[in-house]
Amino acid sequence: MFKVDVDKDKCTGCEECINNCPASVLELVDGKSEPVEMDECLGCETCVEVCPEGAITVTEV
């Protein structure tokens, strides 16, 4: 299992992470990225790599 954290102070809502996540884990909620399907996370860290703000961290739990 993986835990996805979005730092909402850093997130600009650009949707890069949402558009590139292969498992549709992330959605835009109130203008910020939010992990709504965390159980589906593959731990690939694509979201971490594409986020221009460094707002996402993925940890194995």
Ligand code: SF4
């Ligand atoms: S680690 Fe991969 S599967 Fe998990 S939220 Fe990020 S892009 Fe999606």
Ligand code: SF4
């Ligand atoms: S890529 Fe980063 S800044 Fe853009 S919506 Fe996702 S978390 Fe927010």
